[in-house]
Amino acid sequence: MLLRAQLVEAARRPARTLLTGLAVIVAAFVVFGTVLAYQVTERTVLAGFSGTPAAADLVVTGGDGVSLRTLDAARRLPGVAEAVGRTDAFHEFADDPGAGLSVYADPGSGPLATVRVVQGRYPAAAGELAVTRRTVDRLGLGVGETLRLAGAAPDRPVAVTVVGVVDAPDDPGETGYTTEAFAARLGGSDQLRQVEVRLAPGVDPDVVSAALARAASAPGPSASGPSAPGASAAPSERAGAGLVVRAGSEVRRAEADQVSERVQDLFALVTMFVAIAVVAAVLVATSTFRIVFAQRMRQLALLRAVGAPRAGLFRALVVEGAGTGLVAGLAGVLAAYGVGHGLPPVLRGFGLAVASPGHPVAAAVAVALGAALVTALAVLAPAVTAARVAPLEALRAASTTAGRRGVGRLRAAAGLLLAVGAVLVALLVASRLPGPDTENYDPANPLLTIVASGALAYAALVALGPLLVRPVLAVVGWPLRRLGPLGRLAVGGVGGAPRRAAAVSVVVALGVTLVAGALVGSASLGTLLKQELAGMAPADVAVTARGDGPLPAGLVQRVRGIGELDRVVPYRSSPDVRVAGAEVDGLSATDLDLRALATWSDFGASAGRLTDAGPGRVVLLRFLAEQAGVRPGGEVTVTRGDRSVRLRVAATMANTPVGAGLLVDPADLDRLGVPAGPTGLLADVAGDDDRARTAAVRALRAAGGQQVGIVVTADDRDELDGRLDALLGVLLSLLGLTVVVAVVGVGTTTALSVVERTRESGLLRAVGMSRRRLGAMLTVEAGLYGVLGAALGLLLAWPYSWLTVAALGQDAPVEFPAGQLAGVVLALTVATALAGLLPARRAARVSPVVALGAGD
Numbered sequence: 001m002l003l004r005a006q007l008v009e010a011a012r013r014p015a016r017t018l019l020t021g022l023a024v025i026v027a028a029f030v031v032f033g034t035v036l037a038y039q040v041t042e043r044t045v046l047a048g049f050s051g052t053p054a055a056a057d058l059v060v061t062g063g064d065g066v067s068l069r070t071l072d073a074a075r076r077l078p079g080v081a082e083a084v085g086r087t088d089a090f091h092e093f094a095d096d097p098g099a100g101l102s103v104y105a106d107p108g109s110g111p112l113a114t115v116r117v118v119q120g121r122y123p124a125a126a127g128e129l130a131v132t133r134r135t136v137d138r139l140g141l142g143v144g145e146t147l148r149l150a151g152a153a154p155d156r157p158v159a160v161t162v163v164g165v166v167d168a169p170d171d172p173g174e175t176g177y178t179t180e181a182f183a184a185r186l187g188g189s190d191q192l193r194q195v196e197v198r199l200a201p202g203v204d205p206d207v208v209s210a211a212l213a214r215a216a217s218a219p220g221p222s223a224s225g226p227s228a229p230g231a232s233a234a235p236s237e238r239a240g241a242g243l244v245v246r247a248g249s250e251v252r253r254a255e256a257d258q259v260s261e262r263v264q265d266l267f268a269l270v271t272m273f274v275a276i277a278v279v280a281a282v283l284v285a286t287s288t289f290r291i292v293f294a295q296r297m298r299q300l301a302l303l304r305a306v307g308a309p310r311a312g313l314f315r316a317l318v319v320e321g322a323g324t325g326l327v328a329g330l331a332g333v334l335a336a337y338g339v340g341h342g343l344p345p346v347l348r349g350f351g352l353a354v355a356s357p358g359h360p361v362a363a364a365v366a367v368a369l370g371a372a373l374v375t376a377l378a379v380l381a382p383a384v385t386a387a388r389v390a391p392l393e394a395l396r397a398a399s400t401t402a403g404r405r406g407v408g409r410l411r412a413a414a415g416l417l418l419a420v421g422a423v424l425v426a427l428l429v430a431s432r433l434p435g436p437d438t439e440n441y442d443p444a445n446p447l448l449t450i451v452a453s454g455a456l457a458y459a460a461l462v463a464l465g466p467l468l469v470r471p472v473l474a475v476v477g478w479p480l481r482r483l484g485p486l487g488r489l490a491v492g493g494v495g496g497a498p499r500r501a502a503a504v505s506v507v508v509a510l511g512v513t514l515v516a517g518a519l520v521g522s523a524s525l526g527t528l529l530k531q532e533l534a535g536m537a538p539a540d541v542a543v544t545a546r547g548d549g550p551l552p553a554g555l556v557q558r559v560r561g562i563g564e565l566d567r568v569v570p571y572r573s574s575p576d577v578r579v580a581g582a583e584v585d586g587l588s589a590t591d592l593d594l595r596a597l598a599t600w601s602d603f604g605a606s607a608g609r610l611t612d613a614g615p616g617r618v619v620l621l622r623f624l625a626e627q628a629g630v631r632p633g634g635e636v637t638v639t640r641g642d643r644s645v646r647l648r649v650a651a652t653m654a655n656t657p658v659g660a661g662l663l664v665d666p667a668d669l670d671r672l673g674v675p676a677g678p679t680g681l682l683a684d685v686a687g688d689d690d691r692a693r694t695a696a697v698r699a700l701r702a703a704g705g706q707q708v709g710i711v712v713t714a715d716d717r718d719e720l721d722g723r724l725d726a727l728l729g730v731l732l733s734l735l736g737l738t739v740v741v742a743v744v745g746v747g748t749t750t751a752l753s754v755v756e757r758t759r760e761s762g763l764l765r766a767v768g769m770s771r772r773r774l775g776a777m778l779t780v781e782a783g784l785y786g787v788l789g790a791a792l793g794l795l796l797a798w799p800y801s802w803l804t805v806a807a808l809g810q811d812a813p814v815e816f817p818a819g820q821l822a823g824v825v826l827a828l829t830v831a832t833a834l835a836g837l838l839p840a841r842r843a844a845r846v847s848p849v850v851a852l853g854a855g856d
Contacts, residue, residue: 021328028332036340043355055111065191085180094157120164152188287503325375415463465502508789535655537713539682550677608632608651782836
């Protein structure tokens with residue numbers, strides 16, 4: 001009977017039931033959407049994976065490679081439609097040491113080819129080569145060009161002619177393709193990395209596998225003996241002469257597993273943040289059920305008055321919650337399924353190669369049942385409170401009861417105990433932070449300890465939230481109180497129900513803490529990465545002289561006249577310098593002027609100040625300074641040959657540019673007897689795209705000829721920057737899930753509180769408040785939930801962000817991006833205000849007469 005009464009009540013007010021389960025709908029959508037996103041990502045990655053071709057039925061590999069003789073034997077076997085060899089190696093240009101080509105073996109056409117000819121033809125004989133499009137642009141190689149590769153014997157270079165241009169799966173700009181025989185010859189061996197075999201239709205792979213094994217083990221053209229064709233093991237385990245024959249599907253699966261490991265690692269991270277979003281949904285659902293049960297307190301008291309036992313009422317409320325969760329879970333699963341299968345075709349219409357997901361029925365059922373279970377857990381605490389209602393509450397005129405304002409002693413004591421535990425654990429981590437050069441440091445344990453401390457701190461926030469609302473609100477609500485009665489009423493409305501405000505704000509605080517932590521961490525690691533990149537790639541292009549001599553005479557002036565470059569910084573470098581007290585020989589000293597570089601602001605000193613560098617002062621690599629036992633301000637002796645100079649240490653750096661261990665003033669290099677004339681130069685490209693860099697490289701090659709080496713360091717820098725930006729984008733998107741759930745919670749709470757405060761709204765309208773001002777007041781209240789949660793979240797984010805960055809052990813400076821953090825607070829305030837806009841408009845439309853009689 002009790003359950004039937006509860007279900008009738010839920011059916012009578014479907015809007016309230018929908019609002020009750022809205023956070024669970026979002027959580028179910030996120031969870032099942034993650035399952036579909038994993039399938040989409042994995043299928044997309046595997047579809048674009050360019051490993052062993054899909055047409056390869058068998059793959060022959062060996063510890064020392066596969067001989068060309070085995071390849072020829074495979075081609076002669078009955079049932080083999082095609083067999084190709086794979087090998088690859090980097091070969092320097094004989095006339096330009098340091099530069100060269102990565103040469104791959106490929107058939108160039110047919111089902112087993114991985115490249116496609118776009119100009120000229122594919123190599124068919126020794127001495128012929130096809131290059132990729134980007135190689136043509138970067139190295140200036142075209143069809144008909146002849147070049148000499150060092151090959152296996154540098155003293156006997158091999159002449160090759162470019163006969164074609166191909167499209168390849170990967171194109172770093174220094175790639176060529178040729179026949180397997182010529183590729184092996186360039187490497188000075190007859191060994192291939194693997195042989196791939198395509199079978200004729202209807203041929204038994206076991207039979208061909210056994211024949212391949214016999215052919216590989218035979219000393220000559222004849223097989224080692226007869227063997228029954230069918231009596232053989234599976235092709236994945238066939239071996240001969242140290243070779244292994246495996247099914248192509250098995251090899252592709254192994255290669256795909258290596259590629260998809262990154263996807264699995266990413267979604268392991270996703271799972272963690274999805275779990276956080278589910279926790280946020282549970283908190284929102286708990287708060288929502290507490291409000292709903294408070295609004296139905298008169299009805300529950302009537303059930304108690306007619307004999308309903310507390311235990312029976314509790315069970316009915318829990319079953320009602322589980323049913324709401326099941327319906328919400330199904331709604332979320334169906335919504336995610338529709339989006340998951342509807343979005344890929346749309347993206348493919350825009351030219352993006354995105355695969356469609358499958359139909360994970362088991363996962364869908366698990367998510368729906370999990371939503372029911374999670375909601376049942378969320379309703380436990382509100383159900384216990386609601387079931388304790390006294391029958392006399394049925395005599396109240398109002399149908400709702402005001403929520404409690406404070407917390408019980410037991411809850412307060414538990415909250416304080418959790419807070420003390422969080423502080424003690426954090427202090428333990430702080431006492432064990434690594435120094436600048438701590439060896440064998442593993443950040444895993446400190447980071448896990450920080451997570452434990454953060455969990456304790458958040459649990460304390462949940463327990464003590466109602467006590468913290470008023471003091472925090474007094475600070476963040478101060479500007480609103482100065483705006484007049486509307487602001488004072490909005491602040492009073494939030495502060496008047498601290499338990500409700502805390503229940504919603506702590507969910508917002510969770511999202512803000514995580515997002516703020518991600519922003520601080522990314523800003524800190526980004527600063528560290530910029531410092532490292534400044535050392536690795538201080539400019540877009542690096543030009544060095546061949547050997548130990550200086551750059552060709554007049555080259556710097558010619559380079560400065562190149563229109564594709566907008567900054568040229570020459571430098572001298574000497575590779576035979578010693579630092580007294582350091583145990584490293586062959587150090588390089590340079591007079592590179594860091595201030596002249598565009599990356600000057602990215603350089604950072606580990607100790608001291610880079611601006612103090614100048615005549616008589618040196619900047620040392622940090623580990624050199626430690627070996628020499630000097631610090632900034634101390635003096636060190638630098639020796640080259642029979643000359644020595646005494647220099648004062650201006651600063652130390654973790655990474656120095658152009659591979660130098662010391663940065664000194666040009667006058668001090670003169671005192672060490674370093675010959676005049678620059679040995680290298682750094683230059684920036686005028687444009688940012690690959691075309692501009694290619695044009696700059698061509699101009700530099702024309703200016704320097706074969707006497708200089710050119711490295712485009714901007715490519716590596718862009719790759720690292722792209723990885724960091726992609727990782728940050730994924731991380732913030734995942735953390736945004738928690739914020740979305742929090743915003744939904746604000747909207748739900750505001751909508752339900754409109755019903756709870758109907759008489760209050762009617763009274764305000766009756767004393768003269770306009771609909772517009774009433775709606776604005778309630779909207780401002782909703783925005784205050786966001787401000788309140790943001791303030792609590794930032795209070796947690798500041799110490800834990802600092803502690804996390806320090807515990808990484810990367811010497812990253814802790815950066816607090818004030819602009820981004822302010823943007824998060826502003827965006828969250830606007831989002832929560834918008835979430836309360838519709839409920840506020842609904843409250844403003846209620847007639848004062850109807851509102852004043854709502855509780856009767």
